[in-house]
Amino acid sequence: MKTFFGFGIADNMFPTGECTIRRRDVNPEQARELIAGGVEVCLNPSHAATIGVMRERFGIDVAIPVKAPIVALQRGDRLLVMGVSGLPRLENRHEYTAEEVAGARFRFGLYEIE
Numbered sequence: 001m002k003t004f005f006g007f008g009i010a011d012n013m014f015p016t017g018e019c020t021i022r023r024r025d026v027n028p029e030q031a032r033e034l035i036a037g038g039v040e041v042c043l044n045p046s047h048a049a050t051i052g053v054m055r056e057r058f059g060i061d062v063a064i065p066v067k068a069p070i071v072a073l074q075r076g077d078r079l080l081v082m083g084v085s086g087l088p089r090l091e092n093r094h095e096y097t098a099e100e101v102a103g104a105r106f107r108f109g110l111y112e113i114e
Contacts, residue, residue, distance in 0.1 A: 001076040005035055005062065006042040007050065009081055009111065013071045020114040026080070028058045031108040034080050035060060044068035049095050050084060057101065058082075079111040 014021065026034070041062045043051060054060050060082075073079060086104035087096060096104075 001078070002074075003034060003037070003039045003078045003080060004042050004071055004073070005039040005080045005082075006071070007044070007047060007082055007084065009079060013073050013079065015072075015074060015113065019075065022112045022114060023109055026108045026110050028060075028106075028108060031080060031082070032058065032060060034078075034110070035062060039080065040069075040071075041065060042069050042071045049090055050087065053084075053087075053096060053101055053104075054082060057106070073113050075113050077113050079113075081109050081111065083107045083109060 039062070041064065043062070043064055045051075045064050045066065045068070048064075051064060071079075084104060084106055087100055090096070
């Protein structure tokens with residue numbers, strides 16, 4: 001069993017054919033504990049500003065891969081996702097304002113492949 005950590009999910013991450021996926025909310029402390037237990041990071045380095053917000057707001061610091069890995073979940077694997085809504089796309093700048101971060105919503109979800 002492996003635990004992965006990222007900002008999003010995609011259908012092609014999951015096993016082909018039929019599988020059961022169980023999802024539950026986790027709070028930031030639980031997310032930090034899961035990450036401290038060892039995860040395979042599947043963050044995209046182009047999301048550096050969001051990664052910075054994650055570090056500052058939640059104290060989560062993980063090694064960022066040079067390029068976004070291809071994730072192939074297997075039965076028994078878990079995927080921890082930090083979902084973010086309300087942050088604008090960064091165009092012609094490299095970081096968010098304090099007001100943008102304050103207005104954003106962050107939610108952690110743990111997906112388990114049964």
